[in-house]
Amino acid sequence: MRRAFITGTGGFIGFHLAELLLQEGWEVAGYDGMTDYYDVALKQGRHAILSQHEHFRQTTAMLEDAEALSQAVEAARPDVIVHLAAQAGVRYSLENPRAYIDSNLVGTFNVMEAARAADVDHLLMASTSSVYGANEEMPFAEAHKADTPLTIYAATKKANEAMGHSWAHIHGLPVSMFRFFTVYGPWGRPDMAYFKFTRAILEGQPIDIYNNGEMWRDFTYVGDLVRGIRGLIDAVPGGPETAVDGDSLSPAAPFRVVNIGNSDKVRLMDFIEAIEDELGQKAVRNYMPMQTGDVVATWADATLLQRLTGYRPATPFREGVARFVRWYRDYYEV
Numbered sequence: 001m002r003r004a005f006i007t008g009t010g011g012f013i014g015f016h017l018a019e020l021l022l023q024e025g026w027e028v029a030g031y032d033g034m035t036d037y038y039d040v041a042l043k044q045g046r047h048a049i050l051s052q053h054e055h056f057r058q059t060t061a062m063l064e065d066a067e068a069l070s071q072a073v074e075a076a077r078p079d080v081i082v083h084l085a086a087q088a089g090v091r092y093s094l095e096n097p098r099a100y101i102d103s104n105l106v107g108t109f110n111v112m113e114a115a116r117a118a119d120v121d122h123l124l125m126a127s128t129s130s131v132y133g134a135n136e137e138m139p140f141a142e143a144h145k146a147d148t149p150l151t152i153y154a155a156t157k158k159a160n161e162a163m164g165h166s167w168a169h170i171h172g173l174p175v176s177m178f179r180f181f182t183v184y185g186p187w188g189r190p191d192m193a194y195f196k197f198t199r200a201i202l203e204g205q206p207i208d209i210y211n212n213g214e215m216w217r218d219f220t221y222v223g224d225l226v227r228g229i230r231g232l233i234d235a236v237p238g239g240p241e242t243a244v245d246g247d248s249l250s251p252a253a254p255f256r257v258v259n260i261g262n263s264d265k266v267r268l269m270d271f272i273e274a275i276e277d278e279l280g281q282k283a284v285r286n287y288m289p290m291q292t293g294d295v296v297a298t299w300a301d302a303t304l305l306q307r308l309t310g311y312r313p314a315t316p317f318r319e320g321v322a323r324f325v326r327w328y329r330d331y332y333e334v
């Protein structure tokens with residue numbers, strides 16, 4: 001039986017990945033700080049589902065607690081570690097930047113230390129499409145320079161990529177980093193736009209639409225995303241001679257960065273309309289200017305993911321929105 005240690009199993013993506021691996025027969029050890037950045041009940045609900053599986057166990061502790069983390073990893077004896085816990089949120093990073101330093105820099109370092117000590121086969125860690133920052137060349141490809149992060153959130157994730165590379169080089173530890181693109185779906189994050197919009201529309205409250213709706217996102221359905229992660233678990237980076245076409249594989253370490261995105265640039269207003277159609281209710285629109293730290297558009301080149309795994313996300317946003325809204329109505333009984 002293969003064993004995975006996943007940080008952030010109380011979180012949106014960690015929960016879905018843990019479910020997928022458990023269904024596949026893996027043993028999963030979860031680790032989550034259960035922070036109150038958003039509704040803890042949602043995180044508890046996700047863990048309650050995972051806890052129904054015989055082969056799931058979890059530790060509640062912060063990433064910054066190096067002792068607790070290394071003990072949990074040691075006890076789990078994982079083959080792979082997937083590090084998804086983080087202080088998330090582009091906009092909150094303007095309010096509370098220190099939380100990102102603690103969780104994303106110190107915390108990620110602790111995960112890397114534990115991975116080295118446990119001598120895992122593969123360490124996989126979450127980065128973000130936000131590292132493309134002010135880039136204008138689209139679609140975003142891994143080989144493009146990404147040196148213009150617009151928020152401390154993006155900067156800490158970019159730093160994580162560099163930290164991962166150094167660890168791969170020094171310790172010969174294979175490291176893969178994912179760049180996620182605006183992930184949405186059932187059991188999602190209440191701080192993200194689709195969740196806020198759905199809630200506000202149902203409550204008859206206005207929704208804030210940034211940059212007057214002149215925004216584009218490569219919305220990625222969570223079920224597709226975790227399938228992409230699953231594929232990458234087995235795509236262990238090797239030496240430079242193993243590079244595929246258009247690879248981001250480092251010439252100096254078993255390390256690569258991979259976009260996981262739908263590769264479909266969707267207008268924010270079309271996404272909002274899909275939510276309205278699904279709810280059968282119109283939003284009260286409050287158009288707002290561009291927000292500091294926000295980016296106008298994201299669009300993933302997902303060729304590398306496909307070459308490495310034979311898989312690429314493909315759920316049309318209308319279908320993904322329908323599944324989210326169905327879950328939302330059921331969960332909140334509205």
Ligand SMILES: CC(=O)N[C@H]1[C@@H](OP(=O)(O)OP(=O)(O)OC[C@H]2O[C@@H](n3ccc(=O)[nH]c3=O)[C@H](O)[C@@H]2O)O[C@H](CO)[C@@H](O)[C@@H]1O
Nearest residue numbers: 088089090128129130180181182191192193208209210215
């Ligand atoms: C909150 C947040 O950080 N979400 C994630 C999201 O950012 P991202 O900004 O893409 O995601 P959001 O769901 O917050 O926003 C989606 C779109 O809606 C707009 N919008 C948002 C809120 C609102 O009240 N009104 C509004 O118009 C945004 O400007 C954006 O164009 O994807 C990134 C890349 O995967 C992740 O790194 C981020 O963690």
